Amino acid sequence: MRDWQTLSFNALFGLISLICIIVLAGPTLVILILSFTGEEALHFPPASYSFRWYLALLDANELQAALWISLKVAAISVTVCVVLGVAAALAIVRSTGSIARVLETVFMSPLILPALAFGFAALMLFSMLGMRPSILTLAIGHIIVCAPFVLRTTLASLMQLDPALIDASRSLGASGLHTFRTVTLPLISRGVASGAFIAFMASFDNVPVSLFLQDARTQVLPIYLWDIIQNQLDSRAASACGVIIIATVLLMVLMERVAGFSRFMK
């Protein structure tokens, strides 16, 4: 009776887990395989394989322009998020007051609030301030929605930091800045790097905020792809997705080695 229970429980949970793993990984694999198709139409499985759609990316000027805009916006946003986010995390973790809790809640709330409503609100503010859509407006919008990621991972690694180490450094005469550079920063660097990576990917992938803060000259890559997928289903969309998948996996393996970042996702 008991063995039958254990057996049925393990079998059902194992089976569902297996389905989940297949469903989680499957779609990405399908696109990766499809991106090497040698045919005109996107049909799975491809009748023949080639690099033709990857080569076609080399003269896809609009797509390349969108990629550069996305990379620029992500680089600016992540830099600002890391500098301001780490500073804010230091302040929040050292303070026990209620203001610190309020600030933490406000800084984290872009994760829960509908991003599209925020994008629209930001558009109205910028238009009242007379700011036209540009890389700057995109970057500001992205900083707000990406800051929570840096803050969360930095806070998580600061919590694990032994305060005695800071006290020891200070009592031995090191200045606050020196202590931060030589003690705190090296110990939290994995959390900061993980947060920066997650924020970078979140910015690179953002559609709902960018929709409102871009214009024809500053179209970002995910919106460009979204457009062609919705309208003409160009086969170059598959090879562009293939490049994104390969780059993402490589970056993820690198970040896992350097910073063990998947620990910070839990």
Place this chain on the structure above:
Amino acid sequence: MAGAASSPSRDWALAVPLAVLFALFFIAPLGLLVSISFQTERQMTGALGLGQYAAFLTDDLNLAVLRDTLLVGVKATILCLLFGYPLAWLCTRVSARWQAALIFLIVLPIVTSVVVRTFAWIVILGRRGILNEAILALGLSAQPLRLLFSETGVVIVLAQVQMPLMVLPLITAIQRIDPNLESASQALGAGAWRTFFKVTLPLSLPGIIAGTILTYTACVTAFVTQSLIGGSRLLYMPMMIFQQAMDLQNWPFAAAVSVIFMASVLLIVALLIALSRSRAARPYG
């Protein structure tokens, strides 16, 4: 000492830059959004009132969009929980090496672009897609099924795209449960199923609530997935806000729709948090 007294105030200064940025570009826009939602005229003449809210709430079609959006999120979240829980459980039962590999696999989809993942589903669910060809080949249906541009399709894809947000908090919660409790339950004669429902599941409730909040809010606001999989026939709140704001340039109405949408989502999150607090107060209830 002067040094000791001044250090807390210096610590505070570190949060100021981000706080100023959030005040200017997060709080201020949201305040502006709320104030514009009270403009009764589309041209924003300055006449204030609740006209835009009345226009939304008295139109059955608009209310149907709100209901569909909130419901599609509920369905996708339940699907995530039913399928994600066993996966999270498995992650806590395997060796550290396997766990790292599984977590890597679970995290990969969140980091991969949502446009890429949704695109894959179009290839899978389309009329001549992988799933339909399999269904036809197996003789399960005489004609291809309409999977793309249907609510079923939207729910399935949302569940897949947002699954990691459910699984990761669940792993943390299940890992925190003292393994002795499960051993005790088994030693006292409870089978695997009874132990699961009486011990593991109730004790992992904080993870279920955390995962549900993250998954639900992500599902209802998932503009890319909703619009690509739902197509133009299925309208959800994010698309409605976008159309009103950008295509029709009706900012006051779009603002009111945004406020109603945000309020609905926050209300559901608040209810979930209240639920978790009331359950936490009596863990053996």
